[in-house]
Amino acid sequence: xxxxxxxxxxxxxxxxxxxxxxxxxxxxxLLSRRGRVDLRAVDVALCDSLAMSVVTGTRKIHYKLLHPxxxxxxxxxxxxxxxx
Numbered sequence: 001x002x003x004x005x006x007x008x009x010x011x012x013x014x015x016x017x018x019x020x021x022x023x024x025x026x027x028x029x030l031l032s033r034r035g036r037v038d039l040r041a042v043d044v045a046l047c048d049s050l051a052m053s054v055v056t057g058t059r060k061i062h063y064k065l066l067h068p069x070x071x072x073x074x075x076x077x078x079x080x081x082x083x084x
Contacts, residue, residue: 001063002029002037002051008065012046029055 039057
């Protein structure tokens with residue numbers, strides 16, 4: 001799991017680690033603001049939206065925390081709020 005969020009990594013650990021069991025391994029990578037991660041040797045890398053562009057790997061899976069329609073709704077709602 002690759003993310004810029006410690007909270008997401010903690011949550012993912014609680015959800016995924018028990019499912020991984022002893023047959024697979026689970027690693028977390030917390031990205032820094034300017035960091036890049038080379039995961040070409042990893043079978044599968046789950047990446048959040050910010051991590052997708054800075055992770056190198058052959059099998060990256062984009063983990064979307066929010067559904068695109070939810071993001072559109074938030075963008076239109078916030079866009080219509082008066083600016084202070």
